[in-house]
Structures are given as C-alpha cells and as structure tokens.
Amino acid sequence: MTVGESLPDARHPLPGDRSESSSSGNGHRASGNAFLVVIAETWRRNVVNVAFIVYVVLIGLIAVGSGSFSGSGSAMQPLLVLLTLIIGCRIIGPEFSSGTLQLILAKPINRSTYLLSRVAGTLVSVWTALLFVAVCNLIGRAISDRPLRVETLLLTMLNIMADTLLVVALLALFGSLTRSYLNVAIYVVLLVGCNAGQGVFGMLRMARPAIAKTLSFIPKILVFIDDNLFAGAPIDHFDRDFLLLAASNALIALAAACFAFRRREVPYGAD
Numbered sequence: 001m002t003v004g005e006s007l008p009d010a011r012h013p014l015p016g017d018r019s020e021s022s023s024s025g026n027g028h029r030a031s032g033n034a035f036l037v038v039i040a041e042t043w044r045r046n047v048v049n050v051a052f053i054v055y056v057v058l059i060g061l062i063a064v065g066s067g068s069f070s071g072s073g074s075a076m077q078p079l080l081v082l083l084t085l086i087i088g089c090r091i092i093g094p095e096f097s098s099g100t101l102q103l104i105l106a107k108p109i110n111r112s113t114y115l116l117s118r119v120a121g122t123l124v125s126v127w128t129a130l131l132f133v134a135v136c137n138l139i140g141r142a143i144s145d146r147p148l149r150v151e152t153l154l155l156t157m158l159n160i161m162a163d164t165l166l167v168v169a170l171l172a173l174f175g176s177l178t179r180s181y182l183n184v185a186i187y188v189v190l191l192v193g194c195n196a197g198q199g200v201f202g203m204l205r206m207a208r209p210a211i212a213k214t215l216s217f218i219p220k221i222l223v224f225i226d227d228n229l230f231a232g233a234p235i236d237h238f239d240r241d242f243l244l245l246a247a248s249n250a251l252i253a254l255a256a257a258c259f260a261f262r263r264r265e266v267p268y269g270a271d
Contacts, residue, residue, distance in 0.1 A: 039120045042121025118172070130164075170187055
C-alpha cells in the first residue's frame with residue numbers, strides 16, 4: 001500500500017453530510033486523519049524494510065558491545081545520523097520524480113501538512129531505532145555488570161533526537177527544492193565542503209596571505225554554516241545551547257521547506 005492509496009478520499013463524504021458547515025467539519029477531520037495516516041504509513045514502510053531492520057539490528061549489536069566494554073553511547077550518534085540520511089532522502093524528492101505526488105495531493109491534505117507528516121513519520125522511524133539501540137546499550141551494560149547510568153543514556157538520546165530532527169528538517173528543505181535523491185547529495189556536499197573548505201583556506205593563508213586576506217569572509221561563512229547545521233550532538237551530558245540551536249534551526253528549515261513546497265509546480269507523470 002502506498003501513502004497515496006491509504007489516504008482518505010475527499011470525493012466520498014460521510015453519510016448524512018448535508019450542510020455546508022458539516023461538510024467543512026468533515027473536511028477538517030479528513031485532513032487530520034490524513035496527517036496521521038501519512039505518519040503511520042511512512043513509519044510502516046520504513047520499519048518493515050529489510051535493509052532498515054538489518055541496519056538497526058547491526059547498530060544494536062554494536063551498542064551491546066559498546067555498553068559491555070566502555071559503557072558509553074557515543075557510537076550511537078554517527079550511526080543513527082547515517083540511518084537518518086538513508087531514510088530521510090526519500091521524504092519528498094522521489095515523489096516528484098515518480099509522478100505520484102499529483103495523486104497524493106488530490107487527497108484532502110494540503111502540501112504543508114503532507115510534508116510535515118512525512119517529516120514526522122521519518123522522525124518516528126529514526127527514534128524507534130534509537131529506542132531499540134538504547135535498550136541494547138543497557139543490555140550490554142547489564143551483561144558486563146557496569147552501572148546502567150540510565151539518566152546519562154536518556155540525555156544522550158535527547159541530544160540525538162535533536163540532532164536527527166535538524167538533519168530531517170534540512171533534508172525536507174533540500175527535497176522541496178530538488179527532485180529524486182538530490183537532497184542527501186546537497187547535505188553531504190555542504191557537510192564535506194564546509195570542513196574541506198576551511199582546510200583549503202588554511203593552506204591558502206600560508207601560501208598566499210594577500211589573497212587569503214581578501215577572501216577572509218569565506219571561512220567565516222563556512223564556519224557559520226558548520227556551526228549551525230552540522231554542530232553534532234554532545235554525548236553523555238545536557239547541552240541547552242545545542243538543543244536550542246538544533247530546534248530553532250530545524251523550525252526555520254521546516255518553515256522554509258513548507259514555503260517552497262507550497263509554491264512548487266507539481267509535475268504530471270514521472271520525470
């Protein structure tokens with residue numbers, strides 16, 4: 001079953017709908033139901049995927065080993081971000097390329113609601129994997145008679161949730177501007193480019209100081225992008241500044257994604 005097939009159809013009102021106000025009320029209910037349906041269907045398609053299951057089980061085994069030997073949850077963050085990139089690349093871009101978006105948007109759900117429900121479904125999928133991996137980490141600690149440190153693990157989970165929220169929001173923004181799987185390509189290029197660019201500029205500063213001085217604004221831009229979009233989740237401690245940074249930037253990215261998605265032309269048929 002696809003997301004489009006599982007959405008309620010506005011052309012078939014409920015029995016007894018007679019008045020205009022009743023029709024409007026049913027429309028709001030249908031839109032709300034569609035929001036939940038898209039979340040549930042996005043989550044279902046992710047968690048029943050064989051590759052998803054194998055990858056999450058693999059991370060779980062690593063978490064058991066990490067809990068047994070070091071007791072730290074530091075191995076979870078990069079592996080879960082990678083999982084977020086893998087499933088987040090399908091948030092919206094492929095819908096344009098496959099030609100299914102026209103069918104989906106014919107249902108009683110507006111574009112912003114659909115996009116946000118896809119984001120929510122993707123996040124629920126990632127956070128389901130996070131919960132499984134955290135339990136595996138606790139099992140590893142219990143096996144080796146290490147302190148469970150549940151409070152520390154919960155803080156790590158909170159930081160990873162904020163980090164993956166920002167990643168998914170950025171993928172939604174890039175996906176609303178591109179087609180196919182280019183959103184993850186843009187994300188990776190920005191991530192690698194910011195770090196590589198700062199290194200290149202450092203060598204330029206030593207080899208050609210005059211040119212580096214003229215272009216001194218470039219590393220400032222790269223550092224700003226890196227600090228705001230790719231800060232990385234702190235491990236094993238509470239960091240209010242990181243949580244506020246990730247949440248605020250995610251909200252900005254989602255608002256921009258909704259704005260771009262609402263104004264983007266929807267193609268008929270596949271590219």
